[in-house]
Amino acid sequence: MADEQNQDIPLPDPVVGAETASGDELDARIQVLEEELALAQDKALRMAADLQNVRRRAEQDVEKAHKFALEKFANDLLPVIDSLERGLELSSPDDEAIKAVREGMELTLKLFSDTLKRHQLEAIDPHGAPFNAEHHQAMAMQESTNVEPNSVLKVFQKGYMLNGRLLRPAMVVVSKAPVQAPPSIDEQA
Incomplete structure (x- = not known):
């Protein structure tokens, strides 16, 4: 079978x-x-x-x-550039005792900034620009009559973009319109 x-x-x-x-x-x-x-x-x-x-x-x-291969590495370098910038802000350009150190820091910061730009890492320094929620992080709001409401008054920390992609938002203080006091009620009426 x-x-x-x-x-x-x-x-x-x-x-x-x-x-x-x-x-x-x-x-x-x-x-x-x-x-x-x-x-x-x-x-x-x-x-x-x-x-x-x-x-x-x-x-x-x-x-x-x-x-974007440099993204993690660039994030690790940002505190270094922040420290150099803070050091320059806090040191006096008129102090003769630290003049040479300050010049060295300025040259190092310039070299560092130029190197970052060559690798398409661009700083976001929006001082005076309109607030942009995509690139800025509002840390506080402050009343101001000198600038338009919703403008950047102060930059706590610069932001950075790598090849057009946000790496770190800029931390900023944003202006707001002054609060108008309510009209007083005439008590004699």
């Missing part, structure tokens, strides 16, 4: 079957084959498009990896 199951079953010869099939059956068979061919072509086009999308996404991922 096992031999009977393993025997090859002869398939009909397509040419012989075509002679005996009617024209309607052939037309139906052609229609089915054309539909299968259209589905196979559509599937092949979709697979090619998917492959192209995967390739494009991979290229974009590699480009972003190259572009």
